[in-house]
Amino acid sequence: MANLLAKSKKYILCFLAAVALIFGVTGAAMLSDGRSVSAAETGHWMSHNGSGNTIQNGLTKYTAAAILANDQNILEMENNTVYFQMMVDTGSAWSAFSFLNGLESDVNDWKDVVWTGLNAGVDTKPHIIFQNGAGQAYGNGISPVYGVRNVPSFSDRLISVELHIGTGEGDDVSYMKLNGNMLLHETSDVSAINYITEADFPNGCYLGIHINLAGDSNQIIYLGEYNTPYVTSQSDELNDKILQYDPDSISDNLTVSVANLEDVSAATVEINGAAVDKQHYTLTSDSDSTAKLTIKKSFWTNAASFAAENYLTITSTNGSAFVVLDVTTGVAPTWVGDNYVVIDEIADTSFTFNSVYNTYTAESVTIRSGIYSGSTLSDLTAGEDYTLSAPEKQDDDTYDYTLTIRDTYLEEALKTYYGRYFHISFGTNALTASLYYQQDTEGWVARSVDLASGTALTADDYYTTGTFNKMSTVSLASRIYYNRGLDVTKPIVIEFASIPSSTTWAMLNVTDSLETMDYFSDNTRESSQLQALFFGEGRSDIQKFSGFTIGSGESTNASYPKSEMKGIVVEIYFGKTAEESYFRINGQNCGSPSAVQSDFSDGVAYVGWFFNDTKGGFNFKVNSNVNAVAVTAPVDDKAYAMDLAKAADFEISLINVNAEGDITVKDAAGNTLVKDTDYTYSNGKLVIKASYFGRIDFTKSSVISVWDNVNKTGTQFSMAYSSSNMKDTSVAFVTVGALTDAVFTLDGVSEVSMVLDKDSNEIDASLYTFKDGTLTIKKDVLTDKAGVTEFMVVSGSALYPCYVYADAFENGGVKTEGDGSVSNKDGTFTFEGDAVYTIMQSVDFAAGAAFLVDFTSIPGYYNNGNGKTAGYVTFEFYDPYSGNTLYYTLYCNYADDAITDNYTALYESYYMVNEEGGYVIMPTSRTINISNCENPSALGKHEIVFSYSDGVMTVKIDSARATTISSLGSFSVSSCVCTVAVPEGTADGKMALTLNYYEGTEVPDVTPGPGGDDDDKPDDNPGGDTTDDVEKGGCGGAVVGTGTVAGGALLLAGIAVLMKKRSRSK
Incomplete structure (x- = not known):
């Protein structure tokens, strides 16, 4: 248990930085944009995105991550206690039970409550967060976070949940039982939720559940209604796939124990809504409200009773208890060769499978397709969208079939997204396949849904830039990825600009194929070799989210040096052994990848970015080439500042330069610097000489470009220029529509040598006058519209920045926005x-x-x-x-x-x-x-x-x-x-x-405004x-x-x- 708790704590810590300023990393990434409440037919469970379908009376199924709440007040239930059944797909990320004081408040409502907690409004009590077999009391100010014992697997079967809200008086403490076992504090045998009492919920106590599902999981959640019958135990064999076609593999007398039956004598048994003949089972009463169902072997003999999804129900007058069954009525087909292919053109695409049966036809199989397994799937039409060949008998008396997806279908399906998933059903069996359409041109790819309306990626020799949409799980935005494999026997180098301030985080994803490029996210850890979260809002740390080896006592966060004057340079190396691997940012080691070269099936890796941005309209810039020449040092804004009046040599460190050192260096105007005169390069060190800086005209900043003439890659960095001769700034105001000359008072100035515009061009002397310390710039040189015009006044060696601020001023100011x-x-x-x-x-x-x-x-x-x-x-x-x-x-x-x-x-x-x-x-x-x-x-x-x-x-x-x-x-x-x-x-x-x-x-x-007297209150x-x-x-x-x-x-x-x-x- 100690190891389990330690593991759960490690995973929790890996989320903290990512969720500090947002609803929750995984929660935010996988939730729909919708906010409607689910329809009434789903019973008392409500979902934030209107999902959920009743598949049997009292059981609701959800096929996407969701924020859920039950609209029934637990304090109005008998003994403040509720019972229900639930099940969560194996792909669950950290999810949570929350205990809500009402369903809405002035600050928030139940639809806002994600697993990390809000600590405001309806959500102020710590949550119980869980995954299969692991749990913690977490969030909403709890300190310290502690582990929770007796958390079962939520994916093996429908588990029973019992929740009681106590008064806190005497032995009446709040508790939660899962499969009959009370959740306990990690270090003592006390209820894990003894911190809540009835008095904490003046607006009623409501249970909220936030379920996260991995993007490539089966995407299934089941919830039963409160205080209906529920299963307390069942034979383990019922949790596994049942081979109906092989009776010898099924045990006789499998059992299901049921509790909370209002009338045992009236209980009935059904499979998929159809009554089961009593000859196939016995239902024995254990007490007035409990019974044991014994399933005879003959129950399984009729294949027609079973479907792709199967629900066994034991129903009394107060509802039904459920058992979800996985039953297959035939031998499953198998793939011959790969079930994932990469295509480089839209054409008929084929997959081959093998079966013991020779009866399959295009019309007898059902094919559904979507962007990926967790997306909405639509049916394909036999003959029109796909064909299935006649069975071809093999030497072992099995049969090969060729399934062909038609080019006409792919042409339509691959217009926006480049990946496609196929689910092929053979009755109760199924196969899955997928393909990816790789574009001809190598480089960074962003789909239309990723980019702001009417925009496209812009790329030059140095950088690729785009304006991106906000994150959306509906459109799987926003992302950008490189569409060619990268040799994992060499370091992978990616240079990019800082993460935009508005972006909560951006995830760098490394995988071994293009298959997940349309949908990889923080919820697809199992499909990725490495995931690292980079944060916006000016932060300079990463979250080693997935695929890193975390040593004992090592933080899952790592800080790195950063300069706005150069790109952030990431170097990733997957060694032959994990000890050789490294993850560096701007030259500093920030982690050890756990994957090694042999984990990449084709010896290549693919990289991409996924953005958690809730506003959209943000810009992201990345070097157009992976493994381009890049600046690794210095990593300090001050190092890129140059006083042009006291110019000095400037040195930077470069990586990925060709062995001959054959490079070209240019300034912002496109002028080529002269080797040996303006710069030198040797062994990764580029030195731009003081003589170059000493002869250039003054400007506040400039961009220097370095181009590798052999590898055809480049990088750029910025310089901030100043002058020790620079004096204080002055601002003059002029009125749009009634433009006047701009007047500046330059104290201590006796003469003006020249006046430069923003591009350092000298303006004609007839356009300004200077007398007795007053500079007047004539309105003829100004533009009669709102904005700022910059001038640099030269007096001897001194420089005076002067700015003309124009707007529609009236009576001392101008209102620029608002209805007030x-x-x-x-x-x-x-x-x-x-x-x-x-x-x-x-x-x-x-x-x-x-x-x-x-x-x-x-x-x-x-x-x-x-x-x-x-x-x-x-x-x-x-x-x-x-x-x-x-x-x-x-x-x-x-x-x-x-x-x-x-x-x-x-x-x-x-x-x-x-x-x-x-x-x-x-x-x-x-x-x-x-x-x-x-x-x-x-x-x-x-x-x-x-x-x-x-x-x-x-x-x-x-x-x-x-x-x-x-x-x-x-x-x-x-x-x-x-x-x-x-x-x-x-x-x-x-x-x-x-x-x-x-x-x-x-x-x-000033006369004090309203308020109390000055009581002597402590000032903490x-x-x-x-x-x-x-x-x-x-x-x-x-x-x-x-x-x-x-x-x-x-x-x-x-x-x-x-x-x-x-x-x-x-």
Whole structure:
């Protein structure tokens, strides 16, 4: 048992990183997009996707992963106890029983409850998660996670479930029994669910079940109704395939024990809905409610009684107990040769099978086909879609048949997807086959369903890029894969750009064939040789999800170095022995693949990516060639920064360069660098000389390309250029439709040598004037539309970045989004309703920037992230020099009468993104405890003061302790454009506030808003402060944020509303 529990813990840990910010890795990947509830004919079980079919009275069958709940309140059942039967396919991933307080709440409902737990709304109690033979109490804040004993196999047969919700008083504890055995804590003989009591469910106790099924499994779940008869035990032989055609293989007097029969004397026995003659069985009463069914051998003699699916029922006045039987009435056919083929053109495709029977015809067999076994299968038409040859007798008196799938069928079936699965039924027997259509051109493949509407992959010599759809189990999106096999005796090298911020994770999949390329996912581990999860949202760690050797004490996560200036380079090597294998990222070993070269049947591997992205519209870029030349070092953004005023040699490490070192190096303009003059290359080291950097015109960035002239592959990396002669940024505002000259004040400048445009081209001197420190750029050089125009002013050796910000400004600002209104009277901005508003004034953080916000009406409260609607104000500080935007949000957190030490009045979050929307600083949040300060109420007036010194920005709310933000990178604090965003109101309250901006760090005297007195409350925030560097204290101290993840899924859910890439050029 100890080994079993240890194994289950290892598998659990392998999920933690992947599910930290999402509903659940496997759950999310295999659930349908639908949200409808199943039809009433499926009884009291409801499914999130409307699936489920009643196949016998009281038994419902599901053929896809599902979130399920029973609509009956257990607390209304006799003795708070329910009984039912269930069965789950062998392909189950981690699944869960959840104990729900009601079926819906303001925060969520039963359809949202996945196996990992939500810890909010209806779902706050720990789950019992399970696989065949393994279980744990897990999720929703339980600590520590502990193993659960007495978990049976869920796939051998329909098991019995007994669930009791106790009062917690005396011996009345809650328990769950599976097959009559109580689930127990791993280290003691106490109920594994003794943590729940009747009092935990004021809204009623409802059982939820989230079942995950592997993508290549049989996809079957069975659930019986509450408190009907159920099977307590059955002969093991009934769990296995029964060979009806071979009576000698079947034992006489197989038994089934049944409980909870309301009237044993009235019980009947049926097979597939037809009554069984009593001569074939006996039903003996053991008590008033239990009986034993004894099945005589004669029961099996009539082949016509059995079908492809078989259900034996014992029915009383209160329903039926079920036994699912696997019965075959004939000798199964076998394949001759491969049942999986790869085709390179649409043509008739044949498979050969062998049988002891010579009676099969095209019309007597049934063929169903789909993208893969777990997808919807449709019937093929004999003669039109397929043909079956006449039987060809063999020397052993068996017969070979040739099944041919017609080209006309394949031409239609393979339009969008390139793989096809076939299920061939021979009565109660079946065979399966599959094929894959390999395209002529070698390279990365994405199907139309993977890509945003109207788009296609774009590929050049260096990179392949696409805009991808969100994840969908309906369309099996989104994915991209390489359509040629890769020699596993050599390292496999894949270079790609960082995982997009919006993407929860991207799975790198390695398999030994193309067969699963249409549907591989985190639920197809058994079909893959290796799976590694790479995370978005700026993370630089992987989850060694499948196919890795995990040593004792070794984490299933591994961190790797990353630089935005170069691609992420993965090197995978499958050795002859596992000890030789490695999985490297940017040169750092991150794991040991467990597969070896002999595990790849044809000596080749296939690679692909599967994306868990819930929004869609994200871009992914990967090197057009696998095993291309790639940069492995340095892996540090700072290393790619070059001060052009103090240029130095720059060295990078390359792999996969041809033995002769024959390469071409080019800059962003396509100019070829001269070997020995501009660069040198030797033994994997490329050095670009200082003389090259010293002679190029100034630009903020550039891309350097390296091309292997022999292997015909290439890579690119970026350089960030600066100059020690660079001065502070300046911003001037102009109004679209009433364009004026742009005026800049350049303190300390006595002369201007030239003015350059964004492409470093000098503009004509007639288009600007300079006098007494004032630069005027004439409107003739500006464009009369919203956007940002960049100029670089040269004065001697000094450079002055100047930006013209144009929009339809009026009365000190412009509303760019929203249906609400914004007015400005004497510098007081009044917001009513949802609005995004840009203030016509630059912000200099070095000099200080102070805001006075007065929340006069709000639609609701944030409630530490649990509130569906909340009043808030978001400041978006856009730096035109770096293109980065700092987002800072102040939330109204709790109402006055709900405020405690942990439930504070205000809550804050911040993050920074680049122009592409990628995180520069990860989302960070905390509660703001002002209960010892002047205004412990969310409503009313609050001071927000920003300041900057020595690379660190400080944000202070009222007199609460400050937040510090570091790792600002190239963000220029000297001249930012401020945009303010507020949400829409609701029927419960409109959104309204006033805002004042003051230069410097002082705000005029403010009368406190509504709130209680300054009770002397301790200032601790368990669960509120989400950075590790929180200094506890009163109103002083500071919270330091350096870009680490904080706030988890709740914060990110809020950011989904706030984070929009504001267009700067329209």
